[in-house]
Amino acid sequence: MSKPAPGHARVGGAAVLIILAVGLLALALVSACIGQVPTSPAEVIGSVLHRVGLDLGPMPSHPAGEVTLWQVRFPRVALAIVVGAGLGCAGALLQGVFANPLAEPGVIGVSAGAAVGASAVIVTGGSFVAGPAVAAAAFVTGLITTALVYLLARSEGRTEVVTLVLTGVAINAFAGGLIAFFTFVADPAARDQIVFWQLGSLNGATWNAVAVVAPMAAVGIALTMLLAPKLDLLALGESAAGHLGVNVERLRQIAVVLVALLVSSSVAFTGIILFVGLVVPHLMRMIVGPGHRMLIPASALCGAIVLLAADLGARTLVPNADLPLGMLTSLVGGPFFFWMLRRTRRQQGGWA
Numbered sequence: 001m002s003k004p005a006p007g008h009a010r011v012g013g014a015a016v017l018i019i020l021a022v023g024l025l026a027l028a029l030v031s032a033c034i035g036q037v038p039t040s041p042a043e044v045i046g047s048v049l050h051r052v053g054l055d056l057g058p059m060p061s062h063p064a065g066e067v068t069l070w071q072v073r074f075p076r077v078a079l080a081i082v083v084g085a086g087l088g089c090a091g092a093l094l095q096g097v098f099a100n101p102l103a104e105p106g107v108i109g110v111s112a113g114a115a116v117g118a119s120a121v122i123v124t125g126g127s128f129v130a131g132p133a134v135a136a137a138a139f140v141t142g143l144i145t146t147a148l149v150y151l152l153a154r155s156e157g158r159t160e161v162v163t164l165v166l167t168g169v170a171i172n173a174f175a176g177g178l179i180a181f182f183t184f185v186a187d188p189a190a191r192d193q194i195v196f197w198q199l200g201s202l203n204g205a206t207w208n209a210v211a212v213v214a215p216m217a218a219v220g221i222a223l224t225m226l227l228a229p230k231l232d233l234l235a236l237g238e239s240a241a242g243h244l245g246v247n248v249e250r251l252r253q254i255a256v257v258l259v260a261l262l263v264s265s266s267v268a269f270t271g272i273i274l275f276v277g278l279v280v281p282h283l284m285r286m287i288v289g290p291g292h293r294m295l296i297p298a299s300a301l302c303g304a305i306v307l308l309a310a311d312l313g314a315r316t317l318v319p320n321a322d323l324p325l326g327m328l329t330s331l332v333g334g335p336f337f338f339w340m341l342r343r344t345r346r347q348q349g350g351w352a
Helices: 013-033 041-051 065-097 110-125 129-155 162-185 188-199 208-226 228-234 238-243 248-270 276-288 292-316 325-345
Strands: none
Touching: 013 041, 013 276, 013 325, 041 065, 041 276, 065 208, 065 228, 065 238, 065 248, 065 276, 065 292, 110 129, 110 162, 110 188, 110 238, 110 248, 129 208, 129 248, 208 228, 208 248, 208 292, 228 238, 228 248, 228 292, 228 325, 238 248, 276 292, 276 325, 292 325
């Protein structure tokens, strides 16, 4: 079986994007309806229209319905969408720039570094440390760790994929040791907070968090789209891409910065969420093909859908409980990725 050309899409790209966008809107509406305060889809739509100045549709009948929608559910839905989109886009970018379907944001240390920063602040500030302080520390240390991995992986002015991955493994192991140390020395309340942060959750979603993450996700996705033509050329091989005018090393530097920005801003407010950046781009590549003009937006939309669906499951699978989000994405994403890996090995090209 021959590989499709980089620009080829196996399914109509525009149709896939439309389907994903409609599915995302429908899932967001369902997610906003479900909770302890009963709300119908018509009431959700009516509340949104009322906020934009259109008195159309019914308002929530429950006394706490309006407050619940705008202070609890809508921020959570919005944060799930922007974080999922950022993680999906970051995974597609990293897999494209390193020509490896097994690449994912965690290999460059951003998630582990963010966890170290969050754990350090929680231990230093105690169990009552403010959430913004934890998020800020996670964001900064995620960026620093990514920069450290990249600098250590450089050799003779270039970065080899294998060296970057191995450096990431070493840094992740070291970060894991630091997290274990912070967990050991923390008081019981802070220890529980560290463990829960690492499991990932959207339980603390606020409009302030959305206001921070959304611009970074939008900028990161937009800049990634600008790199799509060069990523397609890079799929032809480093030598061929170089002859066509692509500065491969500079492209990788920009990609690592964008991945660090997208993932650090996301996990800073949600904790570590695994497998979205690994599985989603792989799945979208099966559907729309390897062309990054379609792959990147499709991965962003699908990432948003996956994380929103996972959060809906976290809120509803167990009554009166909020399950860890990272636990659900790992339980579902691990077996799913194993299936995709087996499928890929049965094909001649290696790429799905």
